[in-house]
Amino acid sequence: MRMVAVMRRYEAPRTQRLRAADGVELATERFGDAASVALIFAHGFGQTRQAWTDTAANLSGRGWHCITADARGHGESGWREDGAYEFAQFMEDLVRVAGVLDEKPILIGASMGGLLGLRAQAEHAPFRALVLVDITPRWEAAGVERILTFMRAHPQGFASIEEAAAAIALYLPHRERKSPERLRSMLVPIGNGRLRWHWDPRMLDSIGAAGAAQQEHLLEAARQIDVPTLLISGERSDIVSDATIEEFLHCVPHAQHVRVAHATHMVVGDRNDAFTAAVEHFITPLRTRRGTRSNQ
Secondary structure, X not given: OOOOOOOOOOOOOEEEEEXXXXXXXXXXXXXXXXXXOEEEEEOOOOOOHHHHHHHHHHHHOOOOEEEEEOXXXXXXXOOOOOOOOOHHHHHHHHHHHHXXXXXXOEEEXXXXXXXXXXXXXXXXXXXXXXXXXXXXXXXXXXXXXXXXXXXXXXXXXXXXXXXXXXXXXXXXXXXXXXXXXXXXXXXXXXOOOOEEEOEOOOHHHXXXXXXXXXXXXXXXXXXXXXXXXXXXXXXXXOOOOHHHHXXXXXXXXXXXXXXXXXXXXXXXXXXXXXXXXXXXXXXXXXXXXXXXXXXX
């Protein structure tokens, strides 16, 4: 009998837009079957939803409904006209994205996205499980300052894609260079023909500088978490440390912890295969539990 190979049809992600309470438009992207259990991905400060594309495409192919979103002031989402960004706004936007679903999703949040998810869960309980990626309620100040220094550099933008690529290579020397197409999606043209990063630089003065003030609130939020929780850290991270991880696990004693070898703070990009495998191992037992709005 002749065997016929059956190819799984790949469906391109669907872009959708939501409007936040203050009118800012949020860009989201959906992968996979909307009837499947949902995963919401929240990126880090200065990143965009493109950071999750490989993982979202992989997991949607395994039967999950994956939703990635650009935070306000990032990527294709809108900017505040007055430049006044507050942590609470980002948190409320994340709750808004989760709220369009019939059932509670699982949050996967990296860095800032993880902190937003932690605080949102304590205050609004929109998720039925949390995956926090290389972030804890208290973090290493030197590592955060390294990130902010990179973000503050090149205020006049770049003359070319190649110049931007050279800046990233200095910042992430262990990484392969991004393709021009992938890098182009991270940049936008400005009036003088130059290119700048795809986020509002005014956030550095509000969100970036005010992060440390959130730490006590975040520790208190962690103590209230009662849903399944996984912390994934990078072995070479300079943002989390043994001390901050131990403190987090003391606040959330039921949480699991996975350390990804050879990964820095940028775990998702450094070791996407290992990261995605760790996430899938954690979320697979949760697939059959339905997270309705009336229960956890």
